[in-house]
Amino acid sequence: MEVTDLMKRQRGRVDCERGDQDLAIDPGVDVPPSLDECCSKKDQPAVTAWPGCRIEIFWRARATAEHKDKNAAHSNYRPLIYLYAFGRDILIVNEASAATDLLETKSTLYARRPTWSMVALTGRQDNIAFMDHTDRQKKARVILQAGFNPKAQRSWGPVLEEETTSLMLQMAQSPELFKQHIRRYLGSFITRFTYGTKVEDHELKLGDEISVHTQQALRPGRWLADTVPLVLYLPDWFPGMAFKPWARDARTKFMEYTARPFRQARSSVVRLYVVSYPTYNEHDTKLDGTEMRGMVPDALNDIIAGTSKYKEEELISAASSIYTAAIETTYAVFMDFLILMMAHQDVQEKAYREIMSVTESTRLPLLSDMAALPYVDAVIREVHRFNPVTPMIPRSPMQTDSYKGYRIPKDTWVMFNIWAMTHDASIYRDPHQFTPERHLPLGHESSAKDPRDFTFGFGKRICPGLNLANVQIFLFVSQFLATFEIRPPLKDDGNEEEVVLEYTSSFVSVVSYRVAEMRFYIEPLLRMMCTQHRLIGLGKADLAIISSSSLYNAYRSSAGKSEWKGI
Numbered sequence: 001m002e003v004t005d006l007m008k009r010q011r012g013r014v015d016c017e018r019g020d021q022d023l024a025i026d027p028g029v030d031v032p033p034s035l036d037e038c039c040s041k042k043d044q045p046a047v048t049a050w051p052g053c054r055i056e057i058f059w060r061a062r063a064t065a066e067h068k069d070k071n072a073a074h075s076n077y078r079p080l081i082y083l084y085a086f087g088r089d090i091l092i093v094n095e096a097s098a099a100t101d102l103l104e105t106k107s108t109l110y111a112r113r114p115t116w117s118m119v120a121l122t123g124r125q126d127n128i129a130f131m132d133h134t135d136r137q138k139k140a141r142v143i144l145q146a147g148f149n150p151k152a153q154r155s156w157g158p159v160l161e162e163e164t165t166s167l168m169l170q171m172a173q174s175p176e177l178f179k180q181h182i183r184r185y186l187g188s189f190i191t192r193f194t195y196g197t198k199v200e201d202h203e204l205k206l207g208d209e210i211s212v213h214t215q216q217a218l219r220p221g222r223w224l225a226d227t228v229p230l231v232l233y234l235p236d237w238f239p240g241m242a243f244k245p246w247a248r249d250a251r252t253k254f255m256e257y258t259a260r261p262f263r264q265a266r267s268s269v270v271r272l273y274v275v276s277y278p279t280y281n282e283h284d285t286k287l288d289g290t291e292m293r294g295m296v297p298d299a300l301n302d303i304i305a306g307t308s309k310y311k312e313e314e315l316i317s318a319a320s321s322i323y324t325a326a327i328e329t330t331y332a333v334f335m336d337f338l339i340l341m342m343a344h345q346d347v348q349e350k351a352y353r354e355i356m357s358v359t360e361s362t363r364l365p366l367l368s369d370m371a372a373l374p375y376v377d378a379v380i381r382e383v384h385r386f387n388p389v390t391p392m393i394p395r396s397p398m399q400t401d402s403y404k405g406y407r408i409p410k411d412t413w414v415m416f417n418i419w420a421m422t423h424d425a426s427i428y429r430d431p432h433q434f435t436p437e438r439h440l441p442l443g444h445e446s447s448a449k450d451p452r453d454f455t456f457g458f459g460k461r462i463c464p465g466l467n468l469a470n471v472q473i474f475l476f477v478s479q480f481l482a483t484f485e486i487r488p489p490l491k492d493d494g495n496e497e498e499v500v501l502e503y504t505s506s507f508v509s510v511v512s513y514r515v516a517e518m519r520f521y522i523e524p525l526l527r528m529m530c531t532q533h534r535l536i537g538l539g540k541a542d543l544a545i546i547s548s549s550s551l552y553n554a555y556r557s558s559a560g561k562s563e564w565k566g567i
């Protein structure tokens, strides 16, 4: 059972033993109910746990009082849950106010991630997301934030607009390959942004592989080394040590993926200097400029010229942290959006009409249209809320802490349950309903809290790529809606299938669907129709307006076969 699963589906009976110590509790202060009481009360939301683990449910009385409103049926979460599992203390924080108290008010204390043995074994120790909150980590974050912030967006925003439009065209030409098109679009933009180079197919494949490795490395309970670190000293041939060669392979691939483009960018910067300044040495401060543009070559320029406040190692950390963090999360949001639109045709239609009222069917939406598309923005917020793609944010206090009378020992894995926060009925009425309208102000009622305040994290380690993510999601969503209609697959009797949503329980979570994945993912897009006024542009400089009805006819005549080239 995964922690993410545990938190999303608190069903079934508690399977627990009484622990011999109240590890996280200061005696005499607001003592929680005993385990026997937790396990025997019928009205308790039962918690599924790992066999043999001890479990305490904190603040039962307070939580019960708070959940008395009419949405209480949906609020199955206690504010804090303590688990002892995998040989460590785990505290699950379900309540938004507790997250704010710990991660914003005590932001420095909680600015650390827990340690995973597999992070170092797979070579991710210099990745911003897993490093301690050191000077190097802070500076690497600043490099990323500066690259993605709204000011810098002026340079990459137009490029992203064009690349999104090209993606729409590619998807219209071969809709059955839509997943590959989306991953290539995400991978190619981020590589171009980071290193200033084009992404090759084998690099995309490698990038996908390292993303899978990262997710596997982070799985709680999967690795014996997380629970028994001593096994790290056993030889490979020892029974149960198969994870070691796996980790070595993951590490080699990760190094290949991150070190090679960095070295390439570096040697290109240096080469240029050597040509421009034959007497060049690395400490030459007269150097300026390189033809390669991107976060790494630009920063290297300054570092080599001695005009930067950053070191090369900080840049390496920044650059090597981007790919998995950016691609998997954004891809998951795109997939959630497609599936949710398939399930909610009325929402799709409303958003489409709003877009058409702004673009008047003459062009695809651009970033300058963002403010004029409040319903599209509401749809995006609701997609984030409905299935936060990083449902758990892990942190660990640097020192033993005390919170509302409870002791949280140093090194406890504190898991912030974002899913519970975005499904808290006291913040979002009918949280299990997909309702974009909740994000629009109505009369005197203000709109619901922006779920992105939760889904991008908190405090000192808030996602540094959130501006890029917001911009890219807006472009994808608005251009997709302007171009395509997303419908469920057809059953044998010709009727549309009912859409039943499920979730994957991976570290980055995606809404999935009960029918076989291929059929589910491909069919709705095979049935894409560009209706009369939905037009596709090829990019600003070279705008080709294609009659959408001719696209549709071409599609019909080819009966959706993969060899169809569209236009």
Ligand code: HEM
Binding pocket: 128, 129, 130, 141, 144, 148, 321, 322, 325, 326, 327, 329, 330, 333, 389, 390, 393, 394, 455, 456, 457, 458, 459, 460, 461, 462, 463, 464, 465, 466, 468, 469
């Ligand atoms: C929808 C898209 C995204 C979501 C939902 C998302 C969410 C998150 C969350 C929840 C965290 C942990 C924050 C915390 O501990 O409080 C995080 C960290 C991070 N994200 Fe994102 N992210 C997204 C896109 C991106 C993009 C596009 C980039 C880079 C271009 C990025 C780079 C990072 C990095 C480097 C970290 C680690 C920060 C640290 O530990 O200090 N993310 N993200």
